[in-house]
Amino acid sequence: MLLIPFRMPQTKLGLDFILKNPLHLQYYKIVFMKKGSKLGEFEEIVILTVGILGDNAYGVTIKDEIEDRVRREVSVGALQTTLRRLEKKGFLSAKQGDGSASRGGRPKLYFSITPYGKKAIQESRDVRNSLWDALPPGLLNEIA
């Protein structure tokens, strides 16, 4: 069991949370969060894309990147919803940046992966990999 001092969204320091909550509540929250840490396919894609883009991950760039690589249309609504949800769950963190003329001066919201998010995608990859490794050797060769 990993005792992760995960971050509540909108609080700056995870330390805050630890200091405020006794250990057993942390545990409960972690278990609870653990259930939520099952990533959906799209969610995983979004997190990975954010990782790829690094410093330049905001609404438009994320959408472009996904459409580029995954070759499927991403609706602004679906993307935004997912981004917010991931932020609430603690996988991503958001920071406001400057606006630009093309946006009429409106700021951009940059996303980056949190350590908790990193752990989550890593876990996901580990699980996936172990499944792949367990496939009988000959099977893959038959798939054209």
Added chain:
Amino acid sequence: MKLPKTMNAPPKWPFRLLKLFCRKEYHLDIEGDLLELYERRVQRLGPKKAKQKLWKDVIFLFRPSMIRSILPDLNTSPMLKHHLQMAFRHISRDKTSFLINLIGLSVGLTAVLLILLWVQDEWQYDKFHTKDDRLYSVYQNYDRPTGAHTTVRTPTPLATALAEELPEVEQAVAVNDFFQWRNSLGLLSKDGESVEAKALMASHDFFEVFSFDVLTGNSAMTMQRKDLIAISDQLAKKLFGSTEEALGKSLEWDHSGFKGLFQVSAIFSAPPQSSSLQFDVLFSIEHLLDNDRWAGNWTNNYVRTYFVLSPDTDIESFNPKIDQLLSSKEEKYRSSLVFAEPFSDQYLYGRFENGKVAGGRIAYVRLFLLLAAMILIIACINFMNLSTAKASIKMKEIGVKKTLGASRSSLATQFLTESILMAFMGITLALQLAYLLLPFFNRIADKDISIPINPSFFTGTIVLGLATGLIAGSYPALYLSGFRPITILRGKLPSLFGELWIRKGLVIFQFSLSLLLVTALLVVNDQIQFIKEKQLGYDRDNVISFQFKGEVYDNWSGLQDGKSNETFYRFMEQLRKTPGIQTASTISFGNLLDKIAGQSGVSWKGQTEEEKGISFKSPVVGYDFIETMGIQLKEGRTFSPEFKDHYHRIMLNESAVELIGLDDPVGKTLRMNGGDCEIIGVVENFQHGSLYDMIEPFIFRFDINGGNVLAKIQSGTLAETLPRLEELHEEFLPGRAFEYTFLDEDYLALYKSESQVAILSRYFAGLAIIVSCLGLFGLAVFTAERRRKEISVRKVLGASIYSIMHLLSFSFTKVVLGAVLIATPLAYWVSSNWLNNFSEGISLSPYYLLVPSVSVLLLSWLTVSYQTYRAAKVNPSRALQEQ
């Protein structure tokens, strides 16, 4: 922020939609993303496609997680403290405005409170019975050529029949109020001490049907036995000092209907004021049957019947069963229809027209509720007016706040808080005022209302205060928070298009209303004065009327059975001899005002078919009636002892003579009541009843055995004569109170509702005027603000203070004149309509229309003068500086 207007300026509407539903936290960044995408798409796909995609994006953003919460962004606790702080600072900065606003609101709220209290009192009459929802009152209709006549009287055996034969009836009771014996007041005495008591007779289920609290004793047994009575706690205390003492004691009962010794076996708490059934003592209904040989028949209506229906019975489907029951008992002489209505409806819906319920007091209730709503609306409108008039003071504050990023909703909340605070202060003040005014109000409205001290009342007032604050404050909140900082910082005052006209319209409306009320006040008061002084053809000054409380038998109630009226004849003799009494007479029942006996079925020689059905007014009078009433004799003679008049001698009035078409009436005969009656004299026409009644044909019948006495007192001798009458009354009827009324007062009582209207209109006119002046005041302030620059420029160009005052006043005068133009024809129309109801009255001279208009005009000048003076005095350099 305004978007740059370029060729491919993005379409507004998708963004507006987004702004509407999107959560605030996300809104800006999402907007930015959408903009970026739009710009790009325009270049790649062209503006049309870009727009389509934009719309699609926005619509698909409408997801639960994206939608903002409905409640305004209150950000409660810390903001509330700030709002209250600001509210208090606003108040202390401008105390006069605040006070004026508060007074206006309080006055309006007081009126509303009083009206609501009155309505509530009216509403719960008779509703205190526990079985109220199943309690019914039985009515009967008699079809007549003039329409169906509805009566509440029913045959005595009906109640028992209902209870026994119809399973849906749980209990039924028959109640008799002594009407056949003229009055229900009798004397209850114990050891020489006597008290007058109002009595009812009822059958044994009385206390099961009605919820009059039985304090001690056995009510069921009392109503079943003839020798037992139930008395009220008030009566018990009067006679015995306490209710415990009274139980089991014996009392003597003395009344013209029956007498006897009875034992008190139950004591109930006296009926509340909200009960239409009022009584001090209850007897068993058996006494009615014992003392009146026709009382037990199915052909006569002697009692009122009430019953309790079992739950879940539908009254509509039940009614025909009552009808069938009656038919099974008495087919020939029964009424045309018998039906039941809910008992508690009787007070407010007691008027019947042509056999159907047609309103009654409920009309007044509705009227007053409407009035209350109107007053509240006007008070709120005034509040709105005054709050937004002095906008310039708030301008800077709003401008700065908005620039610093305050949201519109938080500003609106600020103003709402202020108005709700004001409303609560207003309603507290209103409660105090209402409490103070309640005694006066009670006197006018003839009631006994007091401020109820219960939680539901306080909740009600709090809700009222909240509602008022919200309604009245909504417009100013929205209006003031909508200011754009740019406009404000430029020094301009924002104005809605047509705002000035809206305000002017409101003031016109208020003044029109005031004018109407003042005119109504003048007209009604003068008409009542006219009525008071109008000669009616009989002399009602110094005439008293009273009921002889002893036994007076007539041909139907005992004279035939050997009873005699000796006592009564002696009384009348002594009365006539009393110094100070000019003449005295009797009338069998009623008077010339509102209860006049009628006579139909009269026939004469040469009568046509239609004339057979005519109904004459036909009071039954004794000797000296014409003289006592001061009616003028035209031909022949009046009833007098020398001629030993009897039942077959009659007198007519001019109208009757004309109707029948007699040339020489004296000596001729008419056939009525199965016999021929000789006309012995004709009197001049007089106005009976009120001026609402038309002059009708009269046939005066004669019977010396009438129980209502009329006596004309020599003018100027009232002070000596009345005590003598008291003594005489005491001699003949010891222990009975001598209760009399003056005929002129009785006459005025016919106009009771008009008098009430006159008094009320006085207050409401005053109220309307105060409110209108407040409205005008607000308008003045508003105008002064808006026209500051204009005034300053004029001053610079050399205008004097007075000329500016004239200028401003003139615009207000136009407003008031507008109100006059609207109100005057309306007032004329309403007044003449009302006056037409009377057979005679004052004429509507221009006086009634001029006086209100002129006085209102003067008052309005007074109101605005101060404001115009202040506005004219403003230093022009200051106003022009604010560019």
